[in-house]
Amino acid sequence: MAQPKILVISNYTGSLNAIRPEAEIFLALVRQGFDITVMSPKNEYYTNELEKLGVEIIDCAPTSKFDGSFISKLKEVVSRKEINIVHAFNSRSITNASIALLGRDTLLVGYRGYTGNIRWFYPSKYLSFLSPRVDYMICLADSIREMFLKNGMPARKAVTILKGHHPDWYSEFNPADLTEFNLPPDAMICSLVANNRTTMKGLHSLIEATNLLPELVELRILLIGGGMDTTEIKGLIARSKKPETFIFTGFRSDVSNIVKAVDLSISVSLFGEATQKAMIEAMYLGNPVIISDIPGNRGMAIDGEGGYVIEPNNPKSIAEAIVKFHENPSQWEAMGDKAKKHITQFLSHDKTVEEYGNFYTSIVRDK
Secondary structure (H helix, E strand, C coil): CCCCEEEEECCCCCCHHHHHHHHHHHHHHHHCCCEEEEECCCCCHHHHHHHHCCCCEECCCCCCCCCHHHHHHHHHHHHHHCCCEEEECCHHHHHHHHHHCCCCCCEEEEEECCCCCCCCCCHHHHHCCCCCCCCEEEECCHHHHHHHHHCCCCCCCEEECCCCECHHHHCCCCCCCCHHHCCCCCCEEEEEECCCCCCCCCHHHHHHHHHCCCCCCCEEEEEECCCCCCHHHHHHHHCCCCHHHEEEEECCCCHHHHHHHCCEEEECCCCCCCCCHHHHHHHHCCCCEEEECCHHHCCCCCECCCEEEECCCCHHHHHHHHHHHHHCHHHHHHHHHHHHHHHHHHCEHHHHHHHHHHHHHHHHHCC
């Protein structure tokens, strides 16, 4: 059987670290002989890499939920290239593809990488993620698949494929020089990477947890990313026992280097996450972790080995994990090694490529 002809609709502009896990899937599949076309803004690193392998890049992206010119272009590409599968990786693309493919037997596959904001009683979702024209939905984690099933999606349509990483992607990062942050020499240094969404990220619980720490615990937490220094969060920190514990770095282009330089990485998210990219990267960089036990994090870390899994929205649980790390600095390196070994096996790029390839082949065969 010939390999299926696949049209990928995505957007490969922006941070390479953010784009890489997805784009590398299609580079690998092209090398295996899959016939892939990509619709995305051109002249970016990964569109250039795909073009080097002979992939046609259609230089466009939908500008709205109902983009007439994009729909027309999509119809033309599907007809000209006899596409078997359209894989749309965002809400706008799914909506426009659902319209463009009406009356055609081309398979439409969607993608969802975030847990939440899908409800069967939201009418707008039937134009995108819950559209009856969508044949399959790739889910980044089982928690996302469970969300779709609870909202009426047939089990056969919702398919979980984890998005793996590769150790080689992190070999280029060296630890950053942290002297700009004026850190005490005897402090335990932690990173928390986020952008906005301070409530979802559990910063309130983390701040309260530091109020429960013994006086002797010397701790600094680098809050890396934009939008965390809200009036509310700054007020909570100012009223905490040790406001000097928290350091806002703002947006950083060298985030991976900073994370590589700290002692451990923390995520205390309350909901919404699905295999948190920031924590995946931290573990691939060799950091032990404190991570919350929410559905999207399921399986990412083994409690007591590569770090500690804490109860979400529980400052006492967070504080206890911090104290365990603080009391055992000689174990940090070994725990970091275990974290890296586990995440490398749990979220393997090679396994992801294999599962995507098998999925595409099987849905065309079973059509």
